[in-house]
Every structure is written in structure tokens, then in C-alpha cells.
Amino acid sequence: MMAARTLSRSEKAQLASQLRLSCMRIARRVRFESQSEVAPHQLSVLARLDDKDRTPRELAVIECVSAPSMTKTVAALVDRGWVLRTDDPTDGRQVILSLTRSGRSALRAAIRAREGWMATRIEGLDDEEIETLRLATEILQRVAAT
Amino acid sequence: MMAARTLSRSEKAQLASQLRLSCMRIARRVRFESQSEVAPHQLSVLARLDDKDRTPRELAVIECVSAPSMTKTVAALVDRGWVLRTDDPTDGRQVILSLTRSGRSALRAAIRAREGWMATRIEGLDDEEIETLRLATEILQRVAAT
DNA sequence: TATTGTTATACTCTATAACTATA
DNA sequence: TATAGTTATAGAGTATAACAATA
Numbered sequence: 001m002m003a004a005r006t007l008s009r010s011e012k013a014q015l016a017s018q019l020r021l022s023c024m025r026i027a028r029r030v031r032f033e034s035q036s037e038v039a040p041h042q043l044s045v046l047a048r049l050d051d052k053d054r055t056p057r058e059l060a061v062i063e064c065v066s067a068p069s070m071t072k073t074v075a076a077l078v079d080r081g082w083v084l085r086t087d088d089p090t091d092g093r094q095v096i097l098s099l100t101r102s103g104r105s106a107l108r109a110a111i112r113a114r115e116g117w118m119a120t121r122i123e124g125l126d127d128e129e130i131e132t133l134r135l136a137t138e139i140l141q142r143v144a145a146t
Numbered sequence: 147m148m149a150a151r152t153l154s155r156s157e158k159a160q161l162a163s164q165l166r167l168s169c170m171r172i173a174r175r176v177r178f179e180s181q182s183e184v185a186p187h188q189l190s191v192l193a194r195l196d197d198k199d200r201t202p203r204e205l206a207v208i209e210c211v212s213a214p215s216m217t218k219t220v221a222a223l224v225d226r227g228w229v230l231r232t233d234d235p236t237d238g239r240q241v242i243l244s245l246t247r248s249g250r251s252a253l254r255a256a257i258r259a260r261e262g263w264m265a266t267r268i269e270g271l272d273d274e275e276i277e278t279l280r281l282a283t284e285i286l287q288r289v290a291a292t
Numbered sequence: 293t294a295t296t297g298t299t300a301t302a303c304t305c306t307a308t309a310a311c312t313a314t315a
Numbered sequence: 316t317a318t319a320g321t322t323a324t325a326g327a328g329t330a331t332a333a334c335a336a337t338a
Contacts, residue, residue, distance in 0.1 A: 004277030015280055016265040020176055022286035027173035029290060030166055032210065041328075057296060064178065069329055071298060076327095093296040093337045119162040121289045129285050131150030134161055136282030139275050140168035143267045144175060187305075203319060215306055217321060222304095239314045239319040 023140075026118070034113035038106055041065075045073055046082060046099065046107040053098040055088075082106050169286075172264070180259035184252055187211075191219055192228060192245065192253040199244040201234075228252050 007015065031040065038046065045059055054062075060070035074097060077083040082103030088094035099107065122130065153161065177186065184192065191205055200208075206216035220243060223229040228249030234240035245253065268276065 004273040006273050007276055007280075012268050012276065013261070013265050015276065015283060016268040017261050018287065019268070019279055019283045020172070020260060020264040022283055022290050023169040023172040024176065025290035026166070026169040026286060030170065039327085055296080065328090066330055067297065068299080068331085072328070091296085091338075095297075114166060115159070115163050118166040119159050121292060122158050122162040122165070124292075125285065125289075127150040127152050130153055130158065130161065132278065132281045133165055133285060134153075135278045137161060137165045137168055139271065139279060140172060141164065143271075144168050144171035146267060146270075185304085201319075211305090212307055213320065214308080214322080218305075234319095237315075237319085241320075 030114050030117055033117040034110075036110040036113045038110040041073055042077055042082075043107070043110050045070075045077060046103055046110070049083065049097060049099045050104070050107060053096050055094050055096060057094075059097070077103070080106075176260050176263055179263040180256075182256040182259045184256040187219055188223055188228075189253070189256050191216075191223060192249055192256070195229065195243060195245045196250070196253060199242050201240050201242060203240075205243070223249070226252075 036043070041063070044063055048054060048059055048062055056070050056074055057067065059074070060067045063070065065073075074083060074085075078085055080103075082100055084098050084100050084103075086096045086098065088096050122133070125133070182189070187209070190209055194200060194205055194208055202216050202220055203213065205220070206213045209216065211219075220229060220231075224231055226249075228246055230244050230246050230249075232242045232244065234242050268279070271279070
């Protein structure tokens, strides 16, 4: 990596602005180009259930939506056969939500649809550009996790 | 820039996946953190009117929504005093939409709200990371425009 | 009493179909 | 006839308030 000079405050602000715009445009393109049968908020929930089972309450908090809203979203996923409801044996108030086999495969398909567009774009770049994006991705991952 | 080695096909796919996720997470964070009084679809329309006046039809096509949907969105913006409707002097069927002074300032404020979060993140990075993001932003801009 | 989840109700954004006015 | 825009109507997704069941 070449020696990097210190950017002025306004140069940093400009970079922040352009980087934000680029990320939002790419996110938008990915959403638009990959028409899957899973709606965005449904996909979000399926993804949350991929690593572990969760309660509706947990999902509502994670997704920053109200409990009734999550009730509806979950009901739709159960209707589609993607999510299974189980009573919690230790707490009668709670239900445990888990992905069905079909839900997991719907999730995989939706993710593949999203990856497609981006993968095509990456393949059109040269080695140096790819290396830059590889380094940038590590930074963006940290930034997004902040 | 250090010499870049050629990534395998699957390494590229993995990079595409991680980069996509990072962009989407950042876009999501920006949307969530910057609670502005302008709804996302309204902001989108205001931004389209920033550089030039447009008809409802043009906006509907650009934003990929139906004409009636755009009618409603525009009506709300006119109600808020952010957009002005003018009859097209040469074609009685059309209306010309333009930003009012107040609409332009609402747009500016909403954009500033979005920039805030990202600018703070950028300022927390060191010179080399910033240089990487600067180079990556140029690539991402091209990719997003594809 | 506090917590989990649902139901009731309403608002917003979206869509398609049908309508009006103009070209 | 074709096009620009609106109105009518309906379907999601969201919210708050009120309720039921359980801890």
C-alpha cells in the first residue's frame, strides 16, 4: 500500500458522503436486481433463524419492529412452511421459532439471488481493483459492526 | 499498491458475498441511525428533483413504482410544501414538479442526517484505511453505475 | 405485577383497474 | 387511439392500545 497522506476534515466528509452513497446504491441495486419470492423483511427474519432458534420477542428487538408486527411476519413465514412454531417447555408464554428444511432452502435461494449480481460485477474487475475491494471489505465489515 | 495476486473464482465469490453484506449493512445502519422527517421514498423523489424538474411519470419510471403510487407520494410532498406543481404550458396532460426552497432545505437536512453516521465512522479510521476506502469508493461508484 | 404474545384498529405505501382530460 | 394523471379499491407492513396467558 502506498504511503497515505492525511486527508483534511472536509476531504474525509466528502469521502464519507461518496462511500455512503455507493453503499446505498449497491444495496439498492442488489435488492432490485434479485427479485426473490422472499420479501426483504421476511429474508431478514429467516437469516436470523439460520444460526439459532429464537422467540418472536427476540426477533422483534433485533429487527427493530413492534411485537405485533413481528407476529404478522412470523405468521406469514409459518403459513409458507418456512418457519416452525414450538411451545417452550420451560416457559408457557414463549414460543420457539425455527427454520424448516424448506425455510432454509428458501433462505439459501434468496441469498444466492442476491450474490449473483454482485459476483458478476466483481468478475469484471482486474486484480488490483479486487485487492482494493478485499482490503476495503475488511474495513467496511468493522465499520458496519460499530 | 502492493502486487495483487489473482483470486480464484470461489475467492471472488466469497469477496462478492462479504462486500455485498457490508454494503447492505452500512446502508441499513445509515437508514436506521438517521431518523429524518423525510420518509425514504420521499427523500428519493426529492433527490431526483434536485438536479432538474420532472413529471410524475418520469419519477414513477425512475423509482420503479406505479403511476398511482407516485401520485400519492407527490401529493404528500406537495402537502408538505416541498414540491411545487406547475402545468406544462406545451402539453395540458402533464404537470411539472419542482423543488420549493423548503423542499431543497429538507433534502439537504435529510442528507446531512445520513452523512453524520458515516462521517463519524470515517474519522475513527487511520490514514491507510482511509486511503483504501478512497480507492474502493471509486471502484464502487463504477460498479453501482453499471 | 411483569412478561410474552395476540387481537383490534388505523395509517402508509404499494399495486391494478377504471376513469378523465389532452394529444 | 395513445398518453398523463387521478380516483377507487385492495393488499401488505407498520404502529399503538388493549387483552390473554403465564411467570
